[in-house]
Amino acid sequence: MKDDIFNGAGDQPPLPSRATRRIAKRSKYSSRGGIVVQLRGWARPRIVFFESKLEQRVLFLLLARGDLIDLWEQPPSIAYWDDEGRRRTHFFDFLIRLSSGRRVAIAVKPAKRASRIGFVRDLQCIRAAMTKDFADDLVLITDQDFTKAEALNAERYHEFSRSRNEMAFERLSDVVRSMSFPTSVGALAKFLDAGDQSFRTVFIAIYEGLLSVDRTMPIDTDTAVYLGVVR
Known part of the structure; x- marks a missing residue:
């Protein structure tokens, strides 16, 4: 599936995506696309994009949660200092809000790639810089977390x-x-x-x-x- 939008919201036109980061250019590894989503916390359906097959799978798993109220793909970036003292920014793949009011920032990476690039260490630095105004917690989801x-x-x-x-x-x-x-x-x-x-x-x-x-x-x-x- 490449660069497709699937509309399941009937005749009501969906709102555009809220992603704040430009979607990456297509590569042989990408599987970009989007779906039209209607959550109970939304007055209108909205387009939600994904940039890879893994992101697509995680998106459907999140949408299947009964307590999901809001989902924002590619929310505003977080500025942080890495473990070598360099200033960096990070875009989470999803920011969700649950019916309990809890907000969770979600990073999606293949397990092997996350390990190879030291992404877990980066997430520790990002967690230290993240404020409660953005999210209550962050979670890394890899292809090893689900079938x-x-x-x-x-x-x-x-x-x-x-x-x-x-x-x-x-x-x-x-x-x-x-x-x-x-x-x-x-x-x-x-x-x-x-x-x-x-x-x-x-x-x-x-x-x-x-x-x-x-x-x-x-x-x-x-x-x-x-x-x-x-x-």
């Missing part, structure tokens, strides 16, 4: 939730009261009997806490599903 299946599941949830069928979801809420768990996603979807909405509705319910599965593995019809909030 590809976990990111793909989150991407599918984002896709499915754009066309959520409320009637099917209400029926599922009733159906689970009369079923024995654990069962399979396919069996539950068949029992729901909502046509092509059945699998999508069960999938959405997994991310919204009605059901739970092992999200680190691909979610398909054979996946074991349990009743209750995901832990």
Whole structure:
């Protein structure tokens, strides 16, 4: 996927990206693009850009959080002194705000590259310079922090939730009261009997806490599903 914008917000035009840093020029390693996002803390949908496949995966994982209120890609830079006394600036990849009010600055890097360039040391210096006005904490997310299946599941949830069928979801809420768990996603979807909405509705319910599965593995019809909030 290169330099694409995916609009899932219907007829309402999205607001532009808030990124404060110019998107890097395309290279053979980049996978730039953007998606249209509607968060519950936003009055309008907005375009959110990513600059790599890893950033894209992390973005979908963040959007799948039930407590996400705000997300800002490439927020204003932080000025800091590195461990050799040189003045530098750093742009975080994402700045998020959670329903608790906590704000977290997120750096995204491949694990091998972060280790090779001493990025963890830089983050320690950045943490020392970061004020509470910007964020309460910072987190480094690498490709070792999640599985590809976990990111793909989150991407599918984002896709499915754009066309959520409320009637099917209400029926599922009733159906689970009369079923024995654990069962399979396919069996539950068949029992729901909502046509092509059945699998999508069960999938959405997994991310919204009605059901739970092992999200680190691909979610398909054979996946074991349990009743209750995901832990």
